[in-house]
Amino acid sequence: MSETLLNTLKDERERLGLTQAALAERVGVSRKTINTVENGVFIPSTILALKLAAVLERPVEALFRISDPT
């Protein structure tokens, strides 16, 4: 069984008209980190996920969901 974490970060960010850099500034991380989270390369900590949810005004489970291809 292989689980992956999918996210809607890019859609939600664009909904608010934010760039990766602007979102990064609001949550206090680098733009690289936002980029890697958006691309699914990096799974954020709970703290960062909660900060992203607060800035994007969405619940965490609306931003992230587990995909199980099996």
Next chain:
Amino acid sequence: MNTIELAEQKSRAWAIMLYVLAVLLLAAELIGMTMMRSDFVDGFWLGMAMVCALTLTPWRRWFRPRSTLSRLLDDEGVREHRRISCDAGFWAGLAAALLTAPLAHDAVLGGYDVARVVATASLFAAMISFATLELRASR
């Protein structure tokens, strides 16, 4: 230029510097082991190895823990890259140790040479991996 852009720029420059330092370390090791064994080359290698090891630590946070820029340059994404890189360094070092052990056993290589090969392999793999992950993330 705001802090995010400054962090981006510094991070990219840092990654390129890691490549340069890694290549210099490898060159010092190869030159020292093959062409020119001298105190200067040995000392240069040791100095480079210490600097390279320092680049894999969160030194920015140690020196300036309250700086916003330091925090951005050592956020959780960077810490994850450092962890992955140190993993790569560990496996490269282990492989180098296992490969050189028979040579040391047969006295083809001395203990000092083996230590240098293992340290160089570990640091080179970790730094190249770190720099690549950082540059890939900033695309």
